[in-house]
Amino acid sequence: MISLEDARKLICSHVAPLPGELANLAQAGGRVLAAAILSDGAYPSGDRSTMDGYVIGGNELPGKFSVIGEVAAGATPDKSLEKGQAMRIFTGALIPKGGGRVIMQEDVERAGDEISISSFSGNRFIRTKGSEAQTGEILLPVGTRLGAAEIAILAQVGAVRPSLIRQPRVRHLATGDELVAPTQTPTLGQIRDTNSSLLAALLSEMGNPNLESTRVADDPATLASLAEGDWDVLLISGGASVGDYDFGAESLRRLGFEIHFSKVNLRPGKPLTFATRGHQIAFVIPGNPVSHFVCFHVAIRLAFERLCGLPEAWDFLTLEIAGGEEVKPDPRETFWPSRVTIQNGKLVISPKRWSTSGDTFSLAGTNALARVNAESPSNGSVQSLLLHPL
Numbered sequence: 001m002i003s004l005e006d007a008r009k010l011i012c013s014h015v016a017p018l019p020g021e022l023a024n025l026a027q028a029g030g031r032v033l034a035a036a037i038l039s040d041g042a043y044p045s046g047d048r049s050t051m052d053g054y055v056i057g058g059n060e061l062p063g064k065f066s067v068i069g070e071v072a073a074g075a076t077p078d079k080s081l082e083k084g085q086a087m088r089i090f091t092g093a094l095i096p097k098g099g100g101r102v103i104m105q106e107d108v109e110r111a112g113d114e115i116s117i118s119s120f121s122g123n124r125f126i127r128t129k130g131s132e133a134q135t136g137e138i139l140l141p142v143g144t145r146l147g148a149a150e151i152a153i154l155a156q157v158g159a160v161r162p163s164l165i166r167q168p169r170v171r172h173l174a175t176g177d178e179l180v181a182p183t184q185t186p187t188l189g190q191i192r193d194t195n196s197s198l199l200a201a202l203l204s205e206m207g208n209p210n211l212e213s214t215r216v217a218d219d220p221a222t223l224a225s226l227a228e229g230d231w232d233v234l235l236i237s238g239g240a241s242v243g244d245y246d247f248g249a250e251s252l253r254r255l256g257f258e259i260h261f262s263k264v265n266l267r268p269g270k271p272l273t274f275a276t277r278g279h280q281i282a283f284v285i286p287g288n289p290v291s292h293f294v295c296f297h298v299a300i301r302l303a304f305e306r307l308c309g310l311p312e313a314w315d316f317l318t319l320e321i322a323g324g325e326e327v328k329p330d331p332r333e334t335f336w337p338s339r340v341t342i343q344n345g346k347l348v349i350s351p352k353r354w355s356t357s358g359d360t361f362s363l364a365g366t367n368a369l370a371r372v373n374a375e376s377p378s379n380g381s382v383q384s385l386l387l388h389p390l
């Protein structure tokens with residue numbers, strides 16, 4: 001049996017980032033940059049107004065000005081401003097030559113072609129050329145995951161065919177003679193296959209919808225034949241332990257995989273297996289859904305982070321346990337599905353006490369894992385892994 005820390009080191013040393021490929025901006029959400037995004041010009045490209053109002057010269061003082069024209073957004077100013085002159089201007093429009101300050105229209109009185117300005121503040125209401133980015137500046141480095149904010153940046157600089165890390169192709173096999181589809185009504189001895197839906201949801205939360213899932217009976221030959229293929233990651237649910245029907249690791253050996261570990265000091269999820277064959281990686285995950293959930297977040301997710309060139313999301317916050325409960329240090333490294341909330345302006349964690357790792361219902365509302373190990377302090381606080389890292 002190895003520690004979770006050593007298991008994570010082995011995963012890191014055996015998983016390398018996938019290559020990049022050109023993709024469409026519309027399909028880039030949730031994916032990771034394989035090449036940096038550079039600014040294609042100066043932003044803004046010229047001095048622009050941030051307000052609707054009137055533009056006057058930079059050295060002008062409050063007083064009366066004659067209005068000589070107007071600049072709308074998208075237009076190129078056709079006149080320059082002389083002393084005592086102003087132009088009507090709108091948000092986003094280019095500042096005409098000679099213009100140095102925009103006065104909000106609320107602060108201006110207009111009579112015919114003349115305006116009076118009684119006072120103005122220090123704010124010039126101008127975004128100056130290049131103040132947000134210069135040509136060639138790195139806006140987003142390699143390894144950035146593209147959320148809504150980053151997608152906006154790509155659109156702004158016209159990066160419509162970004163180079164993105166190829167999405168891992170994932171093959172999932174849910175093993176077990178007892179499994180039926182969630183659409184079916186199980187007989188007394190059967191159960192619905194929860195893990196296929198769970199894994200699909202976990203992967204889509206990581207921005208990876210590239211999953212092919214099949215239910216397989218407990219038969220090593222069928223399992224091995226379905227496991228063969230051109231995928232990057234093979235996930236076998238169930239059959240992880242040492243029972244008569246646990247064929248996971250055996251099937252991987254048949255397929256020429258090298259097993260790097262098959263027992264981790266981890267609760268739930270001890271019989272987690274990790275193996276590789278060339279660039280392909282495989283996990284056999286103990287079948288209970290809570291074990292699946294925990295194994296995914298503490299080990300399998302790391303493999304996806306490595307494949308996608310993302311930094312490891314493995315930072316723990318020390319949080320107070322809601323209700324002042326204490327945890328006892330435990331040599332078996334345990335991860336309690338938990339919920340982190342804000343109480344009186346502070347983050348607190350409420351571990352969910354599961355009765356068995358088959359108790360899927362105890363997962364409801366989980367957004368964190370509370371880690372209890374031999375070093376855990378007995379002071380009402382616990383190391384907490386947020387599942388949606390900051």
Ligand code: AMP
Nearest residue numbers: 174176193194195238239240286287288
């Ligand atoms: P195993 O790892 O195959 O020994 O399975 C451990 C427990 O998890 C058994 O009670 C299985 O019935 C259950 N289990 C296995 N696969 C699934 C699945 N896909 N969905 C829900 N429960 C499962």
Ligand code: MG
Nearest residue numbers: 175176238239
């Ligand atoms: Mg089984």
